[in-house]
Amino acid sequence: MTTAVSVRGLRKQYPDHLAVAGLDLEIAPGEVFSLLGPNGAGKTTTVEILEGHRRRTAGEVTVLGEDPAQAGRAWRARLGIVLQTATHAAELSVAETVRHFAKYYPNPRDPDEVIEKVGLTEKAGARIKALSGGQRRRVDVALGIIGRPELLFLDEPTTGFDPEARRQFWTLISDLAAEGTTILLTTHYLDEAEALADRVAVIARGEIVAQDTPQNLGGRAAAEATVRWTDERGEHVERTAYPTKLVTELSAGGRELGGLTVTRPSLEDIYLDLIGDKA
Ligand SMILES: Nc1ncnc2c1ncn2[C@@H]1O[C@H](COP(=O)(O)OP(=O)(O)OP(=O)(O)O)[C@@H](O)[C@H]1O
Known part of the structure; x- marks a missing residue:
């Protein structure tokens, strides 16, 4: 198989x-690919078509070698899915829920390990209904990975996570990627896309307006840098394509530059530019 996901000319017309x-869209096996875009851009619709949960109006779609509109249970068992909103039996405990889902898969991960990976060991015996919003989201993630998926769909997985839980989740995703799992991540957190994704695509009004590595998106790497520093005459700001040269000149003779920063446009700056009039 040369691609994990291949999409050509996909259209979805609601009434x-x-x-x-x-x-x-093309996603290579083992790649972490992030879909970015404003509310209503078409991300969830696209992902649901790839998951086989929604019918397309037109276009060609192949996911793990099969057309999701035709594929059966064996294909589905190779996917892991974390939906935007999930509901679980509130009376079951975390451990019972994860063990129960493990039974659906031919080669599941160890439930206790998965519970540990998502940071819920201390809550393993707690009922789902007694968990906080962020903890329930971690259960969703646990259920998404319990079947050892080849391809993992994550739709806004860290909504409601505290900063520590997000970092822990990032480590989990990096570990899964290192094991070869292909990951399609939809997120509104640009730092998350930057930390995790090999490539990102920006969707606006149902179309991809740019796709590249987070570092290069929208010409970001080649954009001018802003150099800021202060001296006895006050604060200075200069924009330049050659920040190394400028800083070398300014610091000639070992002169220390107070408050020196060199910045390029953030992924968020580029993203907002890209969706600008298309949102
Ligand atoms: N079942 C439906 N029937 C009619 N229109 C729908 C349906 N589902 C989604 N839409 C519309 O299609 C557009 C794309 O929705 P979609 O949920 O794919 O966006 P999204 O990019 O995932 O947004 P968000 O970031 O808010 O999750 C929206 O304008 C939405 O109102």
């Missing part, structure tokens, strides 16, 4: 709205 308007 009164064209949600996906001719979308092309």
